[in-house]
Amino acid sequence: MKGCPYGTHRVIEKKGMLPQPAWKISNDPEIYSNEILIDVKTLNIDSASFTQIKKQAKEENRTIESIILETVEKRGKQHNPVTGSGGMLIGTVLKIGEDLKGKIDLQEGDKIATLVSLSLTPLKIEKILAVKENSDQVDIEGKAILFQSGIYAKLPTDIDEKLALAVLDVAGAPAQTARLVKPSDIVVVIGAGGKSGLLTIYEAKKRAGVTGKVIGIEYSEEGCRKLRETGYADIVIQGDATNPVEILEKVKEATAEKLADVTINCVNIPDTEMASILVTRDRGIVYFFSMATSFTKAALGAEGIGKDVDMLIGNGYAKGHSEIALQIIRESEKIRRIFEEIYV
């Protein structure tokens, strides 16, 4: 039987919705003729979600495993009910539905990363093998399903697969940066020492060029050190993005009061909308890649201070985003080394 290309045929609650906004979907491993069955190896929980899960586990004195299992049991997908976000996975293609076989660039046995969010991917976990707190990754035994409209990337052979998974999870950030940043721009990246932050800083510097200025804002000493080590940020500011007035003062100083043409928010915690808006010049652009962004806080916060900025929702997909992100790992020995320490 053929399913809807967007996967509505698997939606249990509420019917008529697409799988992402739906509360519950079916994770039955029996595939439709236009679906792909994946033998899952590792989940990469998105950072806003993993940060929330860690906090909850501590507060409720239970394991991270139990929270993940509960979510997947209840919803048929790893869709964090608090943050609303997901992540990605890698695995091996077990079965390709007959309507797709031969028509797509994929064979059974291929290793792939899904490029659609876990928040809409039917997932059945048989067993959790290991939770890597340091890298937000979870090794499992289980099955997942990709819909006809679902995008994926074959894993490259020249990059470790765990590293590729980590990079592909945030591939949207550097791809959108490449589009938004123009030569000579002043660019502020908030959460610049993290995974998406480092990729964004690299791409921003490439686009802004020598006449531009790339400013990275990071919370921890360690993050700042890593960032400085790369040499890709013109200025590194240590600061707390939940304290907007402090951040504004520092960016004013660093830019002779010009503020940023483009600001890219790559943090993994809530309440950083105002800092992002304040450091951006009038008619500048704020790109919210962070999944902890609140729509109303951004919209009404900008209005509240009469700031005429264009604010973009971080679409996880942009044409060619996986190639762009993996290319950075190939181009930059420094970023590759930092990431290999964490993910490999």
Place this chain on the structure above:
Amino acid sequence: MKGCPYGTHRVIEKKGMLPQPAWKISNDPEIYSNEILIDVKTLNIDSASFTQIKKQAKEENRTIESIILETVEKRGKQHNPVTGSGGMLIGTVLKIGEDLKGKIDLQEGDKIATLVSLSLTPLKIEKILAVKENSDQVDIEGKAILFQSGIYAKLPTDIDEKLALAVLDVAGAPAQTARLVKPSDIVVVIGAGGKSGLLTIYEAKKRAGVTGKVIGIEYSEEGCRKLRETGYADIVIQGDATNPVEILEKVKEATAEKLADVTINCVNIPDTEMASILVTRDRGIVYFFSMATSFTKAALGAEGIGKDVDMLIGNGYAKGHSEIALQIIRESEKIRRIFEEIYV
């Protein structure tokens, strides 16, 4: 004493935050030297918030008044804790702080509308005089405070003040439409028969021109009738925007499968992100004006179907937005008549 231009001096919970994201602010009517005290006449609750309050009142068998009073009592502002949104107000300037007096284009006694959200405006309600369910407006006795960075508009003399309040509440929508829509564009407006929807349709048609195509999607029979009556939409589609696949089919048909260059979401209910994304062409723009928009549903929903669209967060402020919105009322006898029936 002089306060922070952004109002951080009034934040009670959590300190260091700006007043919009803060949970609680001080509504003490004793003003700082750079604040303005307003004698409030009418609140215009934003439509997503008012829709939620009405639903809650019904479910909990209590009055709309009691819900509004409880929110303002708890938070020091009319900041809907469920939707996160606010609205606007009109009133008379009671007192201008000494640091602003003579330096701004405002006198005590002037009638103004605040152009910053109620979700950040210190408000003390002495009495609720009337709740107008039909227009989302609430007449009150009370005081509000405008910070130094807070923007406002003097009420025009040629437009009824309740009508002006209604229009100014959604002034961001037509102003952003004017920027986004280019000649010959195909434009889809979702929730086109509402307040912001009608203003958006008018501005969209003006910008897209005879070679463009403006499509209005509306839920109710009545809304469709009103919209057709104006003649500003080239095509009117009756449909439910929470049913994305149905809406997609209808827009495909209306555009010969081209889909929209620009989609503007003006609804007042949740779960319409996917319809907005689906009806937009690859590399098109989706403008979410609706305060019921979920950041993650939009970001991960687009990714989930591999749709490379730019998605904008509806900043309530855009330079000149109040003039643009009021001008439509002056230019269009038809829209003025429809609005006067509701608001005057």
